[in-house]
Amino acid sequence: MKRAGKSLAAQVVSPCIKNLSQGGAKMSFSTMRNLMLLSLVMVGVMSTPVLAEEYPERPIEVIVAFGPGGGTDVAARTIEPFIEKYLDEDLVIMNKPGAGGEVGFSLLAASNPDGYTMGFINLPAMFAYSYARETQYSRESFAPIANLVYDPGIFAVREGSQITTLEELIEYGKNNPGALPIGTSGSVGSSEHLAILQVESKTGAKFNHVPFGSTSTLRTALLGGHVPVAAFNLSEAVEYQNEGAIIILGVMDSQRSDTAPNVPTFKEVGIDLISGSSRGLAFPADVPPEIVAKVSEAVAKAMVDPEYVAKAEQAGVPLSYMGPEEYGEFLKTTDEGLAEAWKNDPWVK
Numbered sequence: 001m002k003r004a005g006k007s008l009a010a011q012v013v014s015p016c017i018k019n020l021s022q023g024g025a026k027m028s029f030s031t032m033r034n035l036m037l038l039s040l041v042m043v044g045v046m047s048t049p050v051l052a053e054e055y056p057e058r059p060i061e062v063i064v065a066f067g068p069g070g071g072t073d074v075a076a077r078t079i080e081p082f083i084e085k086y087l088d089e090d091l092v093i094m095n096k097p098g099a100g101g102e103v104g105f106s107l108l109a110a111s112n113p114d115g116y117t118m119g120f121i122n123l124p125a126m127f128a129y130s131y132a133r134e135t136q137y138s139r140e141s142f143a144p145i146a147n148l149v150y151d152p153g154i155f156a157v158r159e160g161s162q163i164t165t166l167e168e169l170i171e172y173g174k175n176n177p178g179a180l181p182i183g184t185s186g187s188v189g190s191s192e193h194l195a196i197l198q199v200e201s202k203t204g205a206k207f208n209h210v211p212f213g214s215t216s217t218l219r220t221a222l223l224g225g226h227v228p229v230a231a232f233n234l235s236e237a238v239e240y241q242n243e244g245a246i247i248i249l250g251v252m253d254s255q256r257s258d259t260a261p262n263v264p265t266f267k268e269v270g271i272d273l274i275s276g277s278s279r280g281l282a283f284p285a286d287v288p289p290e291i292v293a294k295v296s297e298a299v300a301k302a303m304v305d306p307e308y309v310a311k312a313e314q315a316g317v318p319l320s321y322m323g324p325e326e327y328g329e330f331l332k333t334t335d336e337g338l339a340e341a342w343k344n345d346p347w348v349k
Contacts, residue, residue: 055115055291059090062281063111063119065104067097070185070215071236071317072120075149075279078315082302087295097214100187102129109137113286118145118295123278127335128189131342139335143287144327146299147280150320151233152253153195154263155182156246158222166250166269169229173205181208183227185215185236189347192231195252195275197347202271222246233277234260235316252276259316278320278334280327296324 062080066072073095080091096104105126108119121142129135155169163169172180184192188211196209210227212218215236222230223245230237230246238259240246248263252275256265266273281299283292302308303321312319322330341347 055294056087056089058116059092060087060115061117062091062093063104063108063117064093064095065097065101065108065120065122066185067095067214067216071149071151071233071277072101072122072279074235074315075317076120078312078317079148079299079302079308082305082308083295083298085305086298086301100129100185100190100211100213101125102135102187105129106136108282109141109284111284113143113284115283115287115291115295118281118283120279121282122191123280123331123334124194124338125186125190125277127331127338128191128194128347129187131338131346132189132348139331141285142282142331143285143292144324144331145281145283145292145296146303146324147278147320147322147327147330148299148303149235149279149317150276151235151279151318152251152257152274152276153192153231154234154237154251155249156222156230156232156237156241157228157249158225159245159247161228161247163229163249164247166264166266166271169249170199170203170205170269170271173200173207174203177206178208180229181210181227182229182231183210183212183218183221184230185212185218185232187211187213191233191275191277194341194347195273196231197345198273198275199266199271201345202273235318238316257318259318278330280322292324 062076064073064076076093080093084091096107098104101122104119105121108117108121111117127139130138155166157163163172182196184190186192190211193209193211196207200206212221215232218230218232219236219240221227234251234257237246237248241248241260248260250266250269251257251260251263252266252273254265254274256263300323303319309319
């Protein structure tokens with residue numbers, strides 16, 4: 001990029017200097033200043049296309065706002081080599097967990113908009129936090145690249161639990177209001193927390209929300225018997241159900257999942273609830289649109305790569321692609337929906 005900018009300046013200024021020198025004229029300070037200003041303007045006009053043509057010239061950092069082993073981390077590491085394949089550059093995944101993802105989202109929003117830092121963003125949690133407390137970002141802090149995953153929510157218990165069905169869980173919550181802890185992998189306002197509140201509203205049951213801040217911590221607590229029920233995402237639980245370690249009570253989707261066909265939907269037991277977490281990629285705001293387009297194109301190619309599709313299925317990553325424009329609209333409607341929900345029934349009293 002610097003070489004291209006220098007060459008352009010030389011193309012603008014050098015002929016003028018040559019012409020002046022051949023004519024025997026001396027260049028005044030004001031003339032030199034005007035020529036330099038002209039060259040800077042021309043570089044500014046031309047630098048973005050040149051930048052996009054040469055980009056990327058070094059590895060790109062990818063911020064994952066959750067720890068290793070969670071659904072977002074698995075999604076990131078599964079698609080990483082395929083984006084590298086089509087972008088022809090290395091990606092470096094940086095796990096930055098904390099506050100249910102808020103730490104990583106804030107770091108992404110504050111990153112240099114030069115195209116060398118992008119990150120995963122998780123909805124609705126990312127926006128929900130900003131209603132419950134002041135955050136260092138807003139919807140305008142991000143330039144959407146693509147959505148990759150929609151992962152429906154679940155409730156799960158450890159193998160051997162006295163609660164073995166969703167109906168039994170609801171009944172317990174009605175008969176013992178607030179007595180049963182349900183752990184979540186996020187924080188107050190996470191998709192799992194909002195799902196618990198919706199279940200309470202729709203059934204009259206009451207539970208005790210216990211945020212653990214990360215999937216791995218929550219899963220360890222569930223398997224160790226430290227929390228009786230866990231609310232997280234389907235892709236984060238299927239492997240453990242297949243191993244016989246946990247029982248998924250229900251999935252919060254419109255239909256049963258191919259990866260867990262024996263698990264009923266919440267709607268099947270009378271709870272009309274669809275809830276989950278979307279996981280997509282974004283740059284910080286103000287990254288040149290040509291760079292956003294170039295990365296979006298690489299992601300789009302990766303999403304339909306047969307090898308990637310097979311690996312995603314093997315890893316339990318539920319793919320749901322949206323390009324930058326559609327994803328940007330999804331961010332907008334999600335944020336506006338949360339604003340309306342917060343107005344009607346705040347999740348922090």
